[in-house]
Amino acid sequence: MKSIYFNSILILCMAFMIMSCEEEEYAIPQVPSGLQNDCIKHSLGPNVVGLNMEFAYAMAIKPEEGKLTSATVEASIEGADGTFLSNKSYHTDGSGQDIGIEVGDSSRTNGNTTVVNFNRDTSAATLRYYYTIPEEARGKSVTFTFSATSSNNETISQVMGPYDIAEMDFELDLIAQDSGTAYISISDMQVYTFEEAQANPDKIDLIYLYRSLDDISFGHALVSPSADSKYLPDVLVPAGVNNHTRMVKAWNIRDRHLARLQYGEYVDDRDLLEIDFEEAADYAINMREEAGLWVETADNSYKAFIFINSTDSGSKEMTLSIKRIKVN
Amino acid sequence: MKRNINQLAFFCLTLALLVSCHKYPIDEDGLLITDRSECYVSNFELLGSDFRTVRTKGAEIDTVAQTIEVEVFFGTDLKNLYPQFSLITDAKLEPKIEGKVDFSDLDNPRRWTVVSGNRKVRKEYTVYVTVE
Numbered sequence: 001m002k003s004i005y006f007n008s009i010l011i012l013c014m015a016f017m018i019m020s021c022e023e024e025e026y027a028i029p030q031v032p033s034g035l036q037n038d039c040i041k042h043s044l045g046p047n048v049v050g051l052n053m054e055f056a057y058a059m060a061i062k063p064e065e066g067k068l069t070s071a072t073v074e075a076s077i078e079g080a081d082g083t084f085l086s087n088k089s090y091h092t093d094g095s096g097q098d099i100g101i102e103v104g105d106s107s108r109t110n111g112n113t114t115v116v117n118f119n120r121d122t123s124a125a126t127l128r129y130y131y132t133i134p135e136e137a138r139g140k141s142v143t144f145t146f147s148a149t150s151s152n153n154e155t156i157s158q159v160m161g162p163y164d165i166a167e168m169d170f171e172l173d174l175i176a177q178d179s180g181t182a183y184i185s186i187s188d189m190q191v192y193t194f195e196e197a198q199a200n201p202d203k204i205d206l207i208y209l210y211r212s213l214d215d216i217s218f219g220h221a222l223v224s225p226s227a228d229s230k231y232l233p234d235v236l237v238p239a240g241v242n243n244h245t246r247m248v249k250a251w252n253i254r255d256r257h258l259a260r261l262q263y264g265e266y267v268d269d270r271d272l273l274e275i276d277f278e279e280a281a282d283y284a285i286n287m288r289e290e291a292g293l294w295v296e297t298a299d300n301s302y303k304a305f306i307f308i309n310s311t312d313s314g315s316k317e318m319t320l321s322i323k324r325i326k327v328n
Numbered sequence: 329m330k331r332n333i334n335q336l337a338f339f340c341l342t343l344a345l346l347v348s349c350h351k352y353p354i355d356e357d358g359l360l361i362t363d364r365s366e367c368y369v370s371n372f373e374l375l376g377s378d379f380r381t382v383r384t385k386g387a388e389i390d391t392v393a394q395t396i397e398v399e400v401f402f403g404t405d406l407k408n409l410y411p412q413f414s415l416i417t418d419a420k421l422e423p424k425i426e427g428k429v430d431f432s433d434l435d436n437p438r439r440w441t442v443v444s445g446n447r448k449v450r451k452e453y454t455v456y457v458t459v460e
Contacts, residue, residue, distance in 0.1 A: 216402040216460055217384075231403060248408070251378035279430070285403025291378070 035061045035154040039146050042128070045256060045266035046166040048323075049138050052082070053131040055160065056090070059148035060124035066152035068122045071104075072115045073129050076143040076162075082132035085114045089125035103127075137165040166269050168325045170257055173309060176208035178316035183207060183241070184222070186297050186304045189322050194238055201240030205297050206247075209235055210316040217286045220311045220318050222247070222293060224282035231283040243298040246280035250292035250305075258307035258321035259290070272303045272325045287311070287318070301328050355420075355447060362418045364445030369453055371414035372396045377405060377428075384460050394453045402460040406432040411455065418445025431457045 042054040059068055073085055085107040088100030103125050104116040116127060131144070141164050147157035171189035176182055183197035184190075184206040197204045207225055211218040211233055223231045224245040254263040277296040284293050293306040304324040311318050352360040372387040387398040400406070407430045413421055422441045431438060434457060441452045 218402065221403070249376060249378040249405070251380050279407045279428075281405040281407070283403060286401060 031062055033062065033065065035059065035066075035148060035150045035156045037146065037148050037156045037158055039158045039160055041160065041163075044264065046168070046268045047133055047142075047163055048166045048168055048170060048257060049133045049135055050080075050170075051133055051257070053133060053142075053163065055129040055131075055144065055146070056126050057085075057129055057146045057148075057158075058124070058126040059156070061150045061152075061154070063123045066150040066154070068103075068118045068125060068148060069151050070115055070117045070149045071125070071127050072113060072147045072149075073131075074113045074145045074147075075131055076112070077134065077137045077140065078112045079109070079114075080132040080134035082130070083109055083114060084130055085116045086128040086130070087116050088127070089122070090128060091126070133165055139167045140165055168269055168272060168323050170321065170323045172258065172321045174320050174322065176318045176320060178208060178210045180317075182209060183238070184320075186245075186295060186302050186322065186324055189324060194236070197241055198238035201238060202243070204238075204241045205243055205245045205295065207232065207235060207237070207241075208318055209233075210311075210313060210318075212313070219286045219313070220288070220308075221283065221285045222287060222306070222318075223284070224298075226298075227282045231285065244282060245298055246277040246282055246296045247284050248275060248277065248280050248294040249284050249287075250294055251290075253292045253305070253307075254290055255292075255305065255307055255323065258305075258323060259309065261290075267305045267323050269325055272305060272323065273327070275303065277303075299328075301326060303327055357420065357424075359420055360418065360445075361447050362445040364416070364418045365449050366416040367419055367442050367444035367449040367451050368416050369396065369413055369442060370416060372398065372455070373412040373414075374398055374400065374431075374457075375410040375412065377408045379410070382409065394451050396453055396455045397458070398455065399458045399460060404459065406430070406434075406457065406459075411438075413440065413442075415442055416444075419443060431455075434458075 037059040039055055039057045042056055047053055087102055087104040087106050089103045090098050090100050093099050103120050103122045104118040107114050107116045141162035143161035145157055145159050149155050174191050176184055176191050181191035181193055183192040183204045185203040186205040188203055204225055206222045208222055210220050225237055225241045226244040254261050254265050255267045275294045287308055289308055289311050291308050295304040295306060302324050304322055307321045309319040309321055352362055355361050368391040369389055372389055374382050376382045382400040382404040384399045384401055387396050389396050408428045409431050411425055411429055420443050422443060438455050439452055441450050443450050
């Protein structure tokens with residue numbers, strides 16, 4: 001009795017395994033009839049004025065039904081100079097390289113609308129759209145309508161967005177030099193010399209200096225003009241330059257827009273606004289390459305993130321990039 | 329022989345059940361109150377607002393005098409530091425560290441109490457910070 005029961009279970013298990021291992025035969029997906037399209041947004045991170053938003057727009061129709069004749073993108077806010085729809089269809093080869101093949105005339109932009117007319121018999125294409133974010137879009141949201149037409153008079157479209165455009169500004173690769181352009185303005189996002197700082201004392205938010213001191217790790221520093229003189233050793237501060245700038249040191253925030261490194265990290269408007277400067281210091285000593293600094297100006301008008309792209313102790317200079325948002 | 333093996337297995341199983349069923353009480357923080365009476369700090373770290381160490385060298389922990397001496401870099405923002413204590417197993421720290429701690433008043437060093445796993449031994453540690 002016991003062996004019958006055991007054998008029955010065994011047979012059932014084997015039957016189950018045989019059934020579950022049956023493979024379904026692969027079938028090539030059927031191409032739907034009519035003009036088809038799809039779109040993805042390529043660019044990541046906050047959408048900042050002056051930068052590109054990049055999209056890939058794919059469209060296709062069965063060869064026996066017709067050919068692609070045009071691709072159009074309409075933005076809800078007119079793009080800045082540099083906005084275009086690529087006339088090349090891209091695919092990725094076996095080694096991961098993007099290969100572009102020209103399929104149409106160069107794009108024409110008229111107001112909000114950018115068009116590429118196909119000049120080769122094309123049944124399927126993926127065009128790239130680059131929207132240069134204009135000043136008018138700051139703090140607003142933008143929507144895009146991608147559409148394609150085919151020779152059999154079909155039209156298809158896809159709406160992308162809305163996408164929020166950041167309030168922030170940014171400036172890349174300012175070079176601060178000890179005893180040179182050592183005076184940094186957040187409101188202007190510029191570096192100034194001693195004489196220029198003296199002429200614009202209200203604008204100076206930070207002083208850059210490099211010191212190699214015995215028994216002290218001082219190195220590269222960004223210091224508020226009003227800071228204790230021990231943090232500004234042998235620095236002659238121009239008359240009238242006395243802003244009390246508050247700052248918080250940061251590390252491992254390699255904002256991709258500023259650093260242009262491989263890290264997918266971004267500082268957004270919200271990050272800038274949420275940093276608490278209540279008990280913040282007015283100096284940052286011993287700053288290193290790839291370090292960061294959250295900054296609030298003395299008049300609370302601006303909050304900023306400074307990324308240190310590089311430092312050079314020999315020439316006593318620092319290359320820095322700034323993201324900044326106006327608060328008041 | 330077979331009977332002996334069965335008896336041994338039964339004994340082991342019973343023992344395992346008894347051991348696993350031993351329950352420790354839980355304190356107000358949801359932590360187990362155990363039998364351990366050891367009570368000391370085994371390691372100490374001090375991080376800046378950028379979550380990097382501000383120590384110039386390892387902290388000196390004296391478990392007899394119950395002191396921790398730590399030297400920090402020149403220019404360390406003493407108002408915004410994150411202390412980290414490593415404690416002996418099952419011990420806990422009072423008061424809890426829930427964010428930044430202000431160490432700027434060097435004349436009045438900060439103090440924390442280590443409480444043993446059985447909650448019967450309490451030792452107050454004083455953290456002395458000096459600047460490079």
